[in-house]
Amino acid sequence: MLIPHPLLGLRDAQEFTYLGDASLMDRPDPTLDNAETAFCDYVFMRDNPAGVHRELWFHEQGDRSWLVVTRNTITHEILGAELAKDLKLNRKDAQ
């Protein structure tokens, strides 16, 4: 499996380690009233879709960047990869 790294091009998936669902980037605000429920969902609840899934991969044997990879869990087709840092910064700018 090859992952299209946005900076480095196609790289062997063996160079990466997998973390999980990309929603892990959206950590709940601990100061809110419903923080306990929100964190319970954040830590324990996961969707397990058969199909397109966005997930976090770490380029451990590379430039050590975090990527958000869009992958089809049925076919293993990789539909795209973005730098997690860019996504987070863009979201911050949009706010």
Next chain:
Amino acid sequence: MTDLTPITALGGTSARVQKFGALTISENTELGLASLSLRSGQAAPSPFGLILPDIGRSSAIEGFAAFWTATGQWMIEADGQADRDFAKALKSEAPQCSVTEQTDGFVAFEIESIDGAGPINDVMAKLVNIDPLGFDEGSALRTGLEHMSVFLVRRSAGHIAVIGMRTLADSLWHALSTAAARQNT
């Protein structure tokens, strides 16, 4: 005082050099290394007059070289400065940046070919999952080699440097020398 004898990463008193047909692998004990990282919002400096290279590239001037390791981060190489405090020299060139000593963390093996790019590409194809033809002169990257993380720097068509963890120097030498020896069979 105790009489101490310095040894190389491979445990010898001098750098190991071995020929395998068109290829020569040599332990580069002279290479001083230090990493340089930009802090948030900083522009890239040019230490010793080096132009810090773009993504996946390296640059070199007389006595110094640099290769890209991550966004806003480079490894700086200094010929013949392994026994000096190179990080200190680099820090004084780029005082705003984060500089870390790396010489003692790494071992550098230079693989040189007397027969152009061919033997280098062949040995690369055996060892790493990187397209050797796309890895032309001036390219540099980090990848896995027999489960070890290494930096590869293509210094010229017939010369590649493999920079890996110093504690794994023997394993890395074994991997490189085995692959190079099998070129000839």
